[in-house]
Amino acid sequence: MLLETFLFIFLGVAIGIFAGLCPGIHINTTIPLLLSLSIFIQDPISIAVLIISVSVTEMFIDQVPAIFIGMPDADTALCVLPGHRLLFEGRGYEAIKLTVVGGLGALLLSLVFIAVAADAFNFLYELSRPYIHFVIIGVVVFMILSEKVPRKIAYAALIISLSGLLGILTLNSSIVRQQNVLFPVLTGLFGLSSMIISFSESSVIPEQGTNNKLKISKKDMMKAIALASFAGIMVGFLPAVGISEAAVMTQYLGGSGSTSRGFLMTTAGINVANDAFSLISLYLVGNPRSGASVAIQQVVGEPTFFETVFLIGIILFTSGIAAVLTLFLGKKIPKFLARVNYRLLTSVVMCFIVSLVFIITGFYGLLILFASTSVGLLCAFLEIRRSHCMGILLIQTILFFTGLNPLVISILNI
């Protein structure tokens, strides 16, 4: 049993590394493949171990392409800019180290939070559900007003409106399959637009510094980890609030966005804390809150207390391995990038991304990529925060929870 468990963990880690490094592959993309293996694997818990190992490893490794090459997915979109900024300051490894520390810290703290507040989750879930759109409306208003200067406030409103409209049109129509639609949208808003700017401004990645000490105070670090743990759990049980929405909320409401380092830690931490809570919510509220936990529920059903404790152990163990691997890649990749012509590399990656978007989502995916890249570039040229582009998900969430979505779709006739 023990040997079998380790075998599945290492298999999961290997698949997770591949999924994390390849753009366009998310844990949800690998789940059908993992579930198909259940024909050969007798013990459902072993499949759960495999799914958790892939999910946790992918979550840590995902930060590497997001930070070094600017290729985001839905959960790492907001890490691209602060990570890139540190990379161009010669501190790419520090950016990776921050996401690892944030991830591990938030995982441990969120487990403590969950243990203390386990009984309250069902109550909080029901209590918060009718009011969630007020919280998100508040965040959007705050995001706009936080630009302070009237001209920039107007720009922020423009970007949130454009990205919100893009979200309404793409998330409610079937021009691209719904499970793939976020790939061109987020790649355009955060990835391709950043790469185009990098391409026009920098031809080389500066030599990466040897001083890898984290330039963040212990107080800011603790604050980022605490916010990440809390927000990760909130994502787990608040309907429709995703990693990126939670990151935006903590950035504005919690002040973690005051430093790019704190923001990187928080965003990575939310991912890991949310993954842990999603699994535990199967036991706590009998409700899966992520693709991985839905798959686990399919094979295991509702896990018992002891199965849940065992799976938490797997999360912790795999996180340790994934953290070491992420740090290893974080050290090697910037050195490799510093030796290559970054402009050439960026153009190769851009061609690869555009081709991948076409292969996965077809001609309409390219159209979405064109529109979202234009909005991302507009946001950059207007010199306002890129997180305003998250209007793509925030506006849609508000419409859903206010019950206005059917009305808007009717008016637009899509």
Place this chain on the structure above:
Amino acid sequence: MKIKKHALIYVCLAASIAGLVLIYIAAISIQAAPMPIAEINFDMVGRSVKTAGFISYRSNHPSGHIFLTITDGDDSIIQVPLFAGFVSSFERDNRQHATTDELRRGALIEVEGLVGEYRGQLQIVPRKPDDLKILYD
């Protein structure tokens, strides 16, 4: 340099608007494919379809959602979740002169929406009042 930056802003704004207009035209021009329930499968998740069937089961959720199961009369069934926002829009929309009370067991309905998967079962999620028609009850 300043002029160049302004020009870039205008170009990006024009490209954003043009892109949105083209996506909108594409979205309104794609028609849902009509097909019997038996032909809807997991490969169609994320696609828009239109189908018809008899209501074989209905349950009301305290939050205002209505969950329907429709069948073609043989063995094929599919779930049709009507979320609270949709339910209130459907009630307000008086073009059909119908209410959700008429969504009784045995009623024949036509539904259009995105195919989804929830807990291993296929579902069609209607998005606007026009997506659900009561053919007779």
